[in-house]
Amino acid sequence: MLEFITTNIQMFYLIILMIFVGIELIGHVPSVLHTPLMSGANAIHGVVIIGSIIVMGQAHEILSLILGFIAVVMGTLNVVGGFVVTDRMLEMFKKKK
Numbered sequence: 198m199l200e201f202i203t204t205n206i207q208m209f210y211l212i213i214l215m216i217f218v219g220i221e222l223i224g225h226v227p228s229v230l231h232t233p234l235m236s237g238a239n240a241i242h243g244v245v246i247i248g249s250i251i252v253m254g255q256a257h258e259i260l261s262l263i264l265g266f267i268a269v270v271m272g273t274l275n276v277v278g279g280f281v282v283t284d285r286m287l288e289m290f291k292k293k294k
Contacts, residue, residue: 231286239279246272
């Protein structure tokens, strides 16, 4: 039981660290690079979706199935939203008729 709590606390610390590092990295990206960065993030979330589908396929507990489903939905929303925003940003650079 103690190992389970220790592992969860370590995961919690890791997630908090990832949040702060992500905010710090994104904050220092120049405006010109936001579109390529968003396209790369979309590709990464495509991998997240595939991974969560695999987790759902091997789930033996209802909690794993629910978390996998939530991951698929959230990853899909992020990919679609990212492509919509990227498309809108690229529209700004097209010449108007």
